Amino acid sequence: MTFFGSHNFVAGGSGTQPGIIGTVRTAPYGALNFASTAVSYTGADNANHVDGYVRKSGTASFIFPVGNNGHYGPFAASADATAGAYFHADPNSAIVPNPAGGSYPPLPAGAPFSTSSIGSGVTSVSSVEYWDIDGSGSTNITLTWNAGSGVGTLTGNSLSQLTIVGWDGSKWVSIPSAVDATSILGGASSLTAGSITTSAGITPDTYAAYTLGYTGTPLPVTLLSFTAVKEPGAVKLDWETTSEVNFSRFEIQYSTPNQGDWTVIGTVPSAKSGTLNSDYSFTHANPVKGVNLYRLKMDDLDGKYSYSPICQVYFGGGNGIVIYPNPASDHINIQTDNPGAIKLAKLSDLNGRILLTTTLLTNDNRIDISALAPGIYILTLFYQDATKESYKVSIKTP
Numbered sequence: 001m002t003f004f005g006s007h008n009f010v011a012g013g014s015g016t017q018p019g020i021i022g023t024v025r026t027a028p029y030g031a032l033n034f035a036s037t038a039v040s041y042t043g044a045d046n047a048n049h050v051d052g053y054v055r056k057s058g059t060a061s062f063i064f065p066v067g068n069n070g071h072y073g074p075f076a077a078s079a080d081a082t083a084g085a086y087f088h089a090d091p092n093s094a095i096v097p098n099p100a101g102g103s104y105p106p107l108p109a110g111a112p113f114s115t116s117s118i119g120s121g122v123t124s125v126s127s128v129e130y131w132d133i134d135g136s137g138s139t140n141i142t143l144t145w146n147a148g149s150g151v152g153t154l155t156g157n158s159l160s161q162l163t164i165v166g167w168d169g170s171k172w173v174s175i176p177s178a179v180d181a182t183s184i185l186g187g188a189s190s191l192t193a194g195s196i197t198t199s200a201g202i203t204p205d206t207y208a209a210y211t212l213g214y215t216g217t218p219l220p221v222t223l224l225s226f227t228a229v230k231e232p233g234a235v236k237l238d239w240e241t242t243s244e245v246n247f248s249r250f251e252i253q254y255s256t257p258n259q260g261d262w263t264v265i266g267t268v269p270s271a272k273s274g275t276l277n278s279d280y281s282f283t284h285a286n287p288v289k290g291v292n293l294y295r296l297k298m299d300d301l302d303g304k305y306s307y308s309p310i311c312q313v314y315f316g317g318g319n320g321i322v323i324y325p326n327p328a329s330d331h332i333n334i335q336t337d338n339p340g341a342i343k344l345a346k347l348s349d350l351n352g353r354i355l356l357t358t359t360l361l362t363n364d365n366r367i368d369i370s371a372l373a374p375g376i377y378i379l380t381l382f383y384q385d386a387t388k389e390s391y392k393v394s395i396k397t398p
Contacts, residue, residue: 036057092113125211293312344382
């Protein structure tokens with residue numbers, strides 16, 4: 001399909017996601033084309049965008065209105081026939097949900113892309129998102145981020161050392177780039193929102209994928225995972241780290257959407273494990289009804305600090321969720337009093353690796369877990385109102 005004039009995403013169509021235009025991410029690929037006369041659009045955001053590939057014609061600079069799984073992740077380029085898509089997924093697994101049901105295989109070609117395979121000068125690479133940008137014409141490339149991108153955590157709050165990185169077939173390499181003083185989406189670039197542009201034109205086909213990276217001094221601690229799981233009358237926080245060097249403590253911070261700021265609800269000292277992995281936990285005994293937000297402030301002995309990604313747990317939302325059997329051996333059922341409230345379910349291990357993704361739209365949903373090894377897993381339910389809940393699920397030997 002091709003747009004020849006301005007498009008209003010908010011006007012949309014019908015159905016459960018009227019503002020989302022989906023294109024197929026696997027061969028034969030689909031793409032929404034913007035002709036050279038369609039240089040603008042309105043209303044693009046988390047709920048209104050193209051979930052898949054966009055291609056543009058002409059040589060004018062263009063912001064590609066791409067997103068994935070309810071997350072808007074635009075990028076910009078100018079060369080004629082440039083195309084691209086946004087993937088809101090860990091490049092280590094490179095798996096995203098298929099709006100038609102289930103999940104795509106690792107995408108694009110060459111995926112997954114290990115964030116531990118890095119070139120000279122790259123300290124760390126985002127595990128939140130990446131882009132596939134294609135084209136044979138030279139162009140500057142601009143990537144964007146928002147609060148969910150975790151740029152503060154990635155860079156230790158050092159925005160000046162953010163960089164664009166590209167996957168060269170075996171590793172992530174730094175591409176000369178600079179943070180835009182004024183974001184291409186408006187406003188000054190900051191740790192919570194902004195954009196970054198390559199310093200010179202490149203051929204998009206040079207790299208299989210693009211994302212954000214950090215080129216500064218390694219952070220005092222590497223956070224491997226951070227989860228918040230709903231328990232009876234409480235929320236259990238678990239996290240795992242490695243490379244705790246010159247590190248002091250974790251400060252557990254809590255908030256709600258209406259609160260606006262963060263409250264310290266506890267501290268946990270460093271295990272001082274050096275390069276070994278360490279597991280931590282903390283229980284919040286008084287969550288409120290509705291959305292509960294959690295993050296970790298990670299304090300260095302020298303006074304530097306960084307933040308973890310934000311986890312949220314939904315309490316008492318009226319969806320009447322029942323998960324059974326638990327423990328389970330071959331399947332689990334997810335029952336809700338509010339059919340259609342759940343748009344997606346993901347099952348992950350305690351390291352945060354996503355093992356199963358499924359679309360749920362009925363009031364009694366069955367998930368096959370027979371291929372999984374016995375152990376403890378985290379089931380996260382994503383609701384139509386953009387909230388989510390996490391549950392601990394035990395899988396036993398049949």
